[in-house]
Amino acid sequence: MSDVAIRLAGLTKRYGEKVALSAVEMVVPTGSFSALLGPNGAGKTTLIRCLTGMIRPDGGAGTVLGVPVGPGYPPTALKSRIGYVAQTQALPERMTAQELIGLCRGVQPRWNDAIVKRYLDLFALPMKQVVRQMSGGMKSQLALTLVMGGQPELLILDEPTMGLDPKNRHQYLQVLLADSIETGCTVLLSSHDLHQIERLADRATILVGGRVAVSGAIDDLKADEKRVRIAGAVEEAVVLGVEGVRRAVKEPGGWLLFVSGASEGLVERLRGLPGVTGVQVFSQSLEEIFLSYA
Amino acid sequence: MWYHIDPSSGTPIYRQLVEQVQQAVASGVLRAGDRLPSVRDLAVELAVNPNTVAKAYQELERAGVIETPRGKGSFIADRDHTVTEEERLRQFIEAADKLVADAYRLRIGSERAAALFAERLAEAERRRSGE
Structure with a gap:
């Protein structure tokens, strides 16, 4: 396994006249817990969508888990190695946790029922309730469960703890941390909760206006x-x-x-x-x- | 084991951990031979990055506060044998210099400062020797 999970060089994305990402340079070491920070509209979500292959950058180069970001990205083989929890939980409203788990089991090559059961027990999630009737916090917990069941090598989380109360948020972060240590999974977390980030992350990249303002180990940033x-x-x-x-x-x-x-x-x-x-x-x-x- | 982490302070979190373990030892809450949680367990408990905890433990080991016999975990060290006399003196003088600066700033005269320090020493001694 390479020691770098994500490497971006000069990544650029435009929407018409508007430059969303401008020559973004970023390195995320394998196994690190890295934070992607920036004010609203700084380009965080655009960058994440480039990494997950939902949109294609206009320029620059990069690799994610060794696969070049470019035309045809991401190949099917890569999709199951990246776990993505979006800011707005786009889980199908009419499905139950049980149905969603069945669906994921069918498409995830490395699906692990034991991991899923552990998460379900920990979060005490109801199996037969449809997503529509779940609280925001429960949706967040279910989204993490579904992603972790696939045993991703790279986990990308966009404001994952919104809607969770402080107790559930702490528990969510504890289990996330424990499992990333256990599996060596790389985590890229985007959040506005900077105190939470400062505890959890070892590295941070701050985007401002589509550009990287600073990037590096958090202790180094604080020393500098x-x-x-x-x-x-x-x-x-x-x-x-x-x-x-x-x-x-x-x-x-x-x-x-x-x-x-x-x-x-x-x-x-x-x-x-x-x-x-x-x-x-x-x-x-x-x-x-x-x-x-x- | 619980430690207070304040991310809003400019002090790096690993430093906060180092200081609190040192305080726990100084106040007799942790004693020689006491076992510290593993890096992983403490990281998860506090929801803090494991590298941060590892860094704190390394720092504590360097300062002679803890010992980590290979593969056996981390333990509070006996106070005297791991660090050289010279290093212990250096650290103490550094701390004393800070106190001297505070005494000057707060206009506490030498005699009064020395008496206060002796008083605090005796107090700590009493607490440690078992109430």
Whole structure:
């Protein structure tokens, strides 16, 4: 098995004049729990649809589980290796859990009834109720059950825990984590719940306006991305001229700086600027990093 | 085993785990020889990425707080034999320097600071030696 589950290079998608994805570069290591983040309309769902083969990119290259994304993607053999849980659960309204399980069993080559039973018991899902009568949370739980039954190598989840209460959400994430550890399955999770992501994921890619703003191991992002407050009368051009400073916001008596590639040296350089009387460095949570780009 | 994880803090989660295990040892909640949950079990329990837990355990091992005999799990180490005297002193001086800075900032005089520290030491000693 390759050590990379997803590799995208310069992936581009246009809808008429509108550029939905612009030269997206992304690497998702095999077995990782990776997050795909970004504000609404950033292109997350478009990117996911390119990965699942629901739409075709206009340019760039990529591989998913070793298969090139391009004309004819995804080949039938790949479809069953990718599990996809969509944001809006498109389960057939008139079918029961039992009927849906029967349907999936028929089309999934690696279907495993033992896994399905474990999920059904854990979530206490009713077998004979039609989807229409299920709560949003139950639909989410059923969707995960159906996908995990097929033993995917790559699991793509788009806002999977919407509609779940905190207790059920925690349980859902625990079982997802336990099974991904057990099976070595790669997980790509898109979510707006950044606190949840920060716990679960080891890597994150933040999309803004169809472009990758930052991408990497979350611990590295947190070490790199800082906010720095400086006090003193300094010109904007001077602070922006310091290497690593990517944005400056005027504050009373100084500036709030957004810096990337933070190092000891950066603080010293800022302290050394003529007119600077104080420097304070803030670590950021993933949410704060997100907000600094979004 | 439960630990408080605060994702909204800028402190990396593995650091939060390291600090809380260290606090648990310092306060006598965890004692030498106590077994820690496996990386997998703790990750699932807390719904935290297993690499994060693994990183915390590595850090704790490096700091001499835990030992992981091959294939046997992770245990709280005896306090003195795993880390060199020099390393223990270095870590303590680092912590002391922070305290000294706080004493200055909070205008606590040297004598008062030393007395307070002695008091805290005795208190911790009392708790550990069994109530």
